[in-house]
Amino acid sequence: MSRLLLAGFPEDLSAWLQGALPEVSLTVLPTAADAAEALRHGDWGLVVLEGGLPDGSALGILKQLRADPRHARLPVMVCVARDLPQSALQAFVGELGVAQLLFHPLNREEMRRQIASLLRLPLAAPLKSAERPALPLARLRERFIETTEKRIATLEAALSEALQGTLDGERQREAEREAHKLGGSLGTFGFAEGSRLALEMETLWAGASLPSETQLRLSELLVALRRELANQPEVHGAAPSEPTAQAPRILIVDDDPLVAERLIAEARAREFRPVWAADLTAARKALAQERPEVVLVDLSLAGSSEDGRMLLAELSAHARPIPALVLSGKDGLLDRIDVARLGAARYLHKSIPAAAIFEAVREVIQRPRAEAVRVLAVDDDPQVLAVLESLLTSQGIQTRVLSDALRFWEVLEETQPDLIVLDVDMPYVSGVELCRVVRGDARWSTTPVLFLTARRDPEDVQRLFATGADDYVLKPLLGPELLTRIRNRLERTRMLKNLAETDTLTGAATLGKFTRALNRACATPEAPVTLALLDVDQLKRINRSHGHAVGDMVIRRLAELLLRAFPQEGVVARWGGEEFMVLFEKATKAEALASLQALLASFREIRFDEGGAALPATFSAGVVQYPEDGADLKELYVAAEAAVNRAKQVGPGGFSS
Amino acid sequence: MQKHILIIDDDDLIQAVAELVLGSVPGWTLKGALTGEEGLSLATTSPPDLILLDWVLPGMEGPAVLEKLAENPATQNVPVIMLTAMSGEEAEREAAQLGAIGIVSKPFEPDTLAERISFLMDWS
Numbered sequence: 001m002s003r004l005l006l007a008g009f010p011e012d013l014s015a016w017l018q019g020a021l022p023e024v025s026l027t028v029l030p031t032a033a034d035a036a037e038a039l040r041h042g043d044w045g046l047v048v049l050e051g052g053l054p055d056g057s058a059l060g061i062l063k064q065l066r067a068d069p070r071h072a073r074l075p076v077m078v079c080v081a082r083d084l085p086q087s088a089l090q091a092f093v094g095e096l097g098v099a100q101l102l103f104h105p106l107n108r109e110e111m112r113r114q115i116a117s118l119l120r121l122p123l124a125a126p127l128k129s130a131e132r133p134a135l136p137l138a139r140l141r142e143r144f145i146e147t148t149e150k151r152i153a154t155l156e157a158a159l160s161e162a163l164q165g166t167l168d169g170e171r172q173r174e175a176e177r178e179a180h181k182l183g184g185s186l187g188t189f190g191f192a193e194g195s196r197l198a199l200e201m202e203t204l205w206a207g208a209s210l211p212s213e214t215q216l217r218l219s220e221l222l223v224a225l226r227r228e229l230a231n232q233p234e235v236h237g238a239a240p241s242e243p244t245a246q247a248p249r250i251l252i253v254d255d256d257p258l259v260a261e262r263l264i265a266e267a268r269a270r271e272f273r274p275v276w277a278a279d280l281t282a283a284r285k286a287l288a289q290e291r292p293e294v295v296l297v298d299l300s301l302a303g304s305s306e307d308g309r310m311l312l313a314e315l316s317a318h319a320r321p322i323p324a325l326v327l328s329g330k331d332g333l334l335d336r337i338d339v340a341r342l343g344a345a346r347y348l349h350k351s352i353p354a355a356a357i358f359e360a361v362r363e364v365i366q367r368p369r370a371e372a373v374r375v376l377a378v379d380d381d382p383q384v385l386a387v388l389e390s391l392l393t394s395q396g397i398q399t400r401v402l403s404d405a406l407r408f409w410e411v412l413e414e415t416q417p418d419l420i421v422l423d424v425d426m427p428y429v430s431g432v433e434l435c436r437v438v439r440g441d442a443r444w445s446t447t448p449v450l451f452l453t454a455r456r457d458p459e460d461v462q463r464l465f466a467t468g469a470d471d472y473v474l475k476p477l478l479g480p481e482l483l484t485r486i487r488n489r490l491e492r493t494r495m496l497k498n499l500a501e502t503d504t505l506t507g508a509a510t511l512g513k514f515t516r517a518l519n520r521a522c523a524t525p526e527a528p529v530t531l532a533l534l535d536v537d538q539l540k541r542i543n544r545s546h547g548h549a550v551g552d553m554v555i556r557r558l559a560e561l562l563l564r565a566f567p568q569e570g571v572v573a574r575w576g577g578e579e580f581m582v583l584f585e586k587a588t589k590a591e592a593l594a595s596l597q598a599l600l601a602s603f604r605e606i607r608f609d610e611g612g613a614a615l616p617a618t619f620s621a622g623v624v625q626y627p628e629d630g631a632d633l634k635e636l637y638v639a640a641e642a643a644v645n646r647a648k649q650v651g652p653g654g655f656s657s
Numbered sequence: 658m659q660k661h662i663l664i665i666d667d668d669d670l671i672q673a674v675a676e677l678v679l680g681s682v683p684g685w686t687l688k689g690a691l692t693g694e695e696g697l698s699l700a701t702t703s704p705p706d707l708i709l710l711d712w713v714l715p716g717m718e719g720p721a722v723l724e725k726l727a728e729n730p731a732t733q734n735v736p737v738i739m740l741t742a743m744s745g746e747e748a749e750r751e752a753a754q755l756g757a758i759g760i761v762s763k764p765f766e767p768d769t770l771a772e773r774i775s776f777l778m779d780w781s
Contacts (some may be wrong), residue, residue: 121746140673147670180713181668183742187764188674195764199742457744457762 001025002119003043007035007061008050009079013108020112023121032056039065044074046118048111051080059088062096075099075118079106082409082437089406093428101406101429103437109463110432144189151178152225155201159218162210163306176205182225183458192456192474197225199458203465216342219310223317248293248365249273253283253311254327255301263296266354272361280307284314292322294365296357298350299328299339312342321491323364327357336504347504353549356556363507373490374398376415378405378431379423379452387477388421395483405429412438417447419490424453424464432467439468448489452477503574505552506559514573518583518633522626527586529626532596533640534558536578537618537652542608546615550608554617557606565599581637589623589657596621600653618653620644660685660780661703665696665722666711666740671763675709678767679774693717697725700732707778709761712741723755738777740765 004021006014007029014028027042029035032053039047039061047065049058058078065071077100078092092098100114158175161167179202187195201221204214250272254260260276267274275292277283279301286292295315299308308326315322325346326339336347345364348357375397377388385401392399400415402408405426412420420438422431431451438444451464451472464472470489473482501513509517521529536554543551555578562572562580571583584592600619608615622643630636647654662685664675672689680687688705690696693714700708708726712719719739726732739752744762752760759777761770774780 116746140670140677143673144670177713177715180742181670184763185668185670185674188671188767202742458742459745459748 002045002121003027004115004119005029005035005038005042005044005047007032007038007048008053008058009048013106013111016108017112017115020108021115021121024115024119030054032058032061036061036064039068039071044071046075046077046115048077048115049079051078051084059091059096062092062098066096073097077102077114077118079104079111082440086407086410093406098428101433103429103433105440107436110430110436114430140189144185148182148185148229151182152222154178155182155218156222158205159215159222160306162215162218163309164304167210172205172210176202179205191228194225194228196456196461197221197228199461200465201225203462212338216313216338219313220317223313227317247271247273249275249290250361251275251277251283251286251292251295253277253279253295253301253308254298255279256298259298262354263357266358270358270362272358280311283311287315287322294361295322295324296361297324297326297344299326299330309338309342312339312344316342316344316488316491325357325360325364351549353553356553359556373419374400374415374417375419375421375486376400376402376412376417377421378402378408378426378434379421380405380426381423384423384452384475384477388482391483392486397486405431405434408434412444418493419448419450419486420444421450421452421486424451424455424460432463435464435467435469446493448493450485450489501570503559506556506574507563508559508580509570509573511573511575513570514581514583515633517568517570521583521585528584528588530584530587530589530592530623531626531636531640532582532584532592532621532623533575533637533644534562534580534582534596534619534621535644535648537620537648539578542615542617546608550615553608557608558603558617558619561599561603565595581640589625592623593621593655593657596623596655604653620647620652620654621656622647623655623657658684660707661688661705662686662707662709662774663688663690663696663700663705664709665690665693665714665719666709667691667714668711671711671740674767675770678770682771685771693719693722693725697722697729697732700726700735701729704732704735706735707774708735708737709774710737710739710757712739712743720755723757727756736778738774 002024004024005027006017008031014026018026027038029038032055035049049061051058062076065074065076076096076098078098079102080089080092082103089101092101099118102111102114155175155178158167158171161171179198182198183195183202186198201218204210204218207214250267252260252263252267252274254263254276255278257278260278264274264276275286277286297308297311299305301307312324312326315324323345325348326344327348327350328335328339329350339347346360348360375392377385377399379385379388380403382403385403389399389401400411400417402411405428408429422434424431435449435451438447438449448470449468451469452475453460453464453472454475455461456474461472471485473485501510502508503510536558539551539554542554558580559572559574562582566572566582568585571585573581575581587595604616604618606617608617622640624630624636624639624643626636629639643656647656662679664672664687666672666689669691672691676687676689679685688699690699694717696708696710710719710722714722723737726735726737737757739757739760740763741748741752741760742763744760748760761773765773
């Protein structure tokens with residue numbers, strides 16, 4: 001029987017471990033002195049130490065242990081704090097030969113697993129590989145398809161009930177059972193990925209409740225499963241996009257023929273090729289016929305948002321996602337977040353004029369891709385890292401690879417990645433362990449984590465998701481699959497981040513993003529840093545006499561001009577109502593004033609025609625400089641506001657500094 | 658010698674695969690039951706040489722079926738292999754505690770099911 005020495009852990013944890021590891025003889029000791037004494041005598045299979053023992057450190061015990069030639073190779077596991085200095089971690093796994101490190105707060109199950117693995121407790125008997133001709137499973141193909149179809153339909157129906165809030169417990173258990181069966185039969189019929197998707201669904205359906213995130217995940221999984229089953233032979237490797245000489249095709253999904261008719265006419269007038277679908281089925285059909293450049297979806301199809309949401313999920317699950325814009329009558333933040341999560345590129349309120357809708361459509365089609373995205377990949381296999389690095393770098397993704405998991409925290413802080421790729425099995429520290437602690441840290445709790453693993457056991461997979469994994473990819477790695485999954489994850493977080501960082505009406509930055517840009521500029525003050533506050537003149541009057549839609553249009557057009565004139569990240573921010581703030585990183589007040597004058601000239605040219613009355617608009621501006629006019633954003637803003645007020649006294653289109 | 662196998666699984670697709678795979682092994686015959694109750698009655702009237710028992714069943718679940726089999730003198734000596742989505746030592750141990758001789762993890766490779774059974778049963 002394996003003998004395990006456990007020192008410095010709470011009693012309840014020790015007792016739990018004893019129960020969970022019946023084949024191990026456990027000796028539990030409270031202090032370092034007891035442990036040192038015990039190690040001098042007994043014969044041990046494994047030593048597990050708390051890093052910070054009440055009467056001394058694990059380092060001391062280990063030094064003494066390793067000095068004894070009998071214990072030179074005795075496996076040791078140490079539980080340490082996540083912020084332990086790099087040098088101490090190195091000492092543990094280097095000279096002291098610690099086989100595995102675990103981080104506080106401890107996870108019992110993980111601890112049990114690692115102990116079992118270090119003690120090499122017997123696993124299931126290995127299967128003898130079979131030398132048999134392939135079985136004629138094809139005979140069951142039709143039956144398989146039929147049964148699978150039925151099961152997926154059941155899951156879809158249950159999900160739809162969940163989304164409407166009408167799901168009862170019995171139905172949920174049925175869904176769980178069906179997902180369970182799918183997991184078994186899909187794998188048996190060779191759909192390993194489908195089986196994985198089904199098993200994840202089973203886990204989700206088994207939950208006590210189904211919060212909206214879970215529902216969304218379930219709908220993504222269903223979509224992915226359908227895709228998996230539909231194009232099994234060509235799931236991977238999306239074809240590169242072909243340039244189309246033709247006018248861009250736009251699919252308009254709206255169940256109101258009058259609205260659709262208006263949108264189609266507007267689309268034609270703007271040289272799009274519009275196609276109309278009145279419901280989800282028609283939309284699917286149109287999508288299958290010819291891929292559109294962009295889709296415009298009314299979210300309230302047939303009175304509920306169900307079909308619209310389903311369609312959005314399907315569009316974003318495409319190997320090459322089709323950008324979608326959503327028209328909605330609702331305007332709450334939650335609605336927006338919900339739609340953004342489903343992968344929509346824009347959220348437009350139904351009341352905005354058709355011209356603005358199609359401007360947004362153009363922007364979405366022309367949106368430049370590939371912002372600077374950073375990925376941190378950790379794997380102890382340099383070959384895997386080399387593959388990852390070349391694969392991701394070729395896609396314009398900044399990739400930092402790391403083979404030494406002990407340096408993870410340091411490199412994490414340094415890299416500030418948008419996504420983390422972790423190998424599950426690594427020496428000293430497992431990927432699961434790293435992920436667990438990443439999730440425990442508020443700054444990283446939402447950063448997507450993708451696992452690389454060679455393990456296919458459902459139990460192992462469930463463990464990954466339980467740890468906080470967002471996804472996993474099986475080794476050996478398949479380039480296209482890996483890329484698709486990384487992109488999906490990044491796209492999703494980017495949507496959520498954009499939502500928080502850009503003003504929804506204008507696309508300008510929000511306060512937070514602007515503040516970061518300002519702080520960056522002020523940190524390197526070799527060049528002058530200048531700020532301008534712009535205020536649209538007489539916006540209230542425009543709103544009163546021409547309506548808010550026109551007022552909004554004025555604001556949007558000014559934002560467009562500003563964003564085009566100052567394209568650097570985060571330097572144009574909307575400051576509430578009719579105010580904008582612009583950051584000039586390397587311009588004096590005089591230079592800033594000159595470029596604003598030019599901008600005002602262009603702005604005056606725009607006619608916001610509505611009902612035949614030409615309506616020119618102007619803005620006034622106040623310009624201030626850091627640090628002369630203020631030491632921080634607040635002081636600078638107060639100074640700029642005073643300058644704008646002085647400018648306004650001169651009349652519309654006034655400037656002051 | 659003929660080997661009679663009873664499979665108790667509520668997934669008729671898995672039943673069909675088992676029939677295809679195990680039924681094609683010379684000397685093996687297969688019977689199926691979709692519920693624990695049906696399986697128990699079949700096992701009692703003509704005890705098979707082996708029962709493949711799904712862990713998750715509607716109504717009476719796999720472990721409960723196993724208990725009933727052990728209580729009945731007619732079936733208490735029939736070896737049982739559990740079909741389960743779990744794998745690894747924990748699942749093996751749990752199955753052993755219930756009195757099963759082993760587990761087959763789902764999804765299984767159809768090609769290896771017969772081997773796995775032969776291995777567990779020591780049938781050559």
